[in-house]
Amino acid sequence: MARGEYQDRIGRLLPGKTLWVAIAVMSCAAVALLHTIFSSINPNASIAKTGLVETVEMTTAIARSFPMNFDVPKNFQAKTIKDAPVGAEKVIALTFDDGPWPETTEKILATLKQEQIKATFYMIGQPLKSFPEIGKKVLADGHVIANHTLHHWYKQMSPLVAQREIEDTSKIIKEVLNVETAYFRPPGGMLTNGLVAYALKHNQSVNMWSVDSGDSNPRRPSSEAILKTVLNGATPGGIVLMHDGGGSHNNTAIAVPQIIAQLRAQGYKFVTVPELLELSSAFSEPPIAKTTSESIDRRS
Incomplete structure (x- = not known):
């Protein structure tokens, strides 16, 4: 491209x-x-x-x-993805879960701002209520806001509880940030506890990942281990899972600058998840039909 x-x-x-x-x-x-x-x-x-x-x-x-709307390309609505086909285009999405959070989120934001990179932040409703100013800074810096439920529960949920977990978080995001988002990530990547079924029913994009940095392991891997895991798993169109909240993730904040530097050295560009899906939509569009002497653009 x-x-x-x-x-x-x-x-x-x-x-x-x-x-x-x-x-x-x-x-x-x-x-x-x-x-x-x-x-x-x-x-x-x-x-x-x-x-x-x-x-x-x-x-x-x-x-x-x-309100700012983070909408989903039509062909990715009501779909669960772990990456997005973009051919040989070396783009990758950095994502951060469980924030906003004191110190860690702010350190990561400082790095992203310095490197002029936009990322996608999957926010939990409760910390967003507790730390609204940090959430506002994420948005002010131009990053994408996504839904990561109210309580970060893994347990099996009734349709009503699943609805509350997602919709109550949507309300907090709207009240605090004046944002409406159709991007959702289930806590722990749980696909069968009721949350994903609700999200898909309402045409949301359920975002998994192609690279798990491992930074949420209770033993907290070193920044070097996080870096190695991400570099080994990076692929064009990939989505990298990291964490800025839910406890101390200082090692993640330390690893992020090196992740950016080394992926850039490999030729990668960094995009948000909505940008990734938009690029993938364009990549997978059918060839433009032609008449005798003119091209017909079906996207117009």
Whole structure:
């Protein structure tokens, strides 16, 4: 896949309100710059005088009043996946479970921000209520939010309990982050305790993984062991399971920079799970039908 085509596909995934805010901010900056050039005054004074700071803040506040939706490509709705076919395109998704969590989540966020990488965070309802500001930072940094139930139970559940575990978490995500997400991961990867049946019935994407870093082992493997496991299991279109919450995961936070560096050295690009599924959808689209002299684009 050509670099331009890859970027174009990723670009289609930017939430509408994020693009709108970016345009508004850039427009305001352009006005401030022109005003500075033609009036020969300090840029900060220009912004203060014209009220552009207030304009940007107001524009951002308006955008935040609309929920951000993490939707699932149609051909992945009501499906359980552990990876996604992308051909030879070396893309991989880093995912983090059980947060948000003090210290660990913030250390991982700092690394991702420095490396300009977006990841997918499967959040549990209870810690999101306990640490809402950390959850907001995850979203503010541009990462994808996904549902990981309210209590992280493994036990067998009735349809009503399964519904509450998923829907109550959805409500917390909406209340705290103003986000609606159709991405779900069952705790422990349990597929038969009632949770997955409910998620699939409601057209959600059930996301497993192709590489388990092993960082949730009660004995907590070293950062070197985590790194080795991820590198050995990495494949194009893969999904890497790691943890930022549910206890101390400092070794994971230490391993993440090395995981990124060494996968990059192998030619990998990093995507979110929605981006991965979008790329996979494009990869698996049927050939475009042709008439005598024209191509018909069935996606339009």
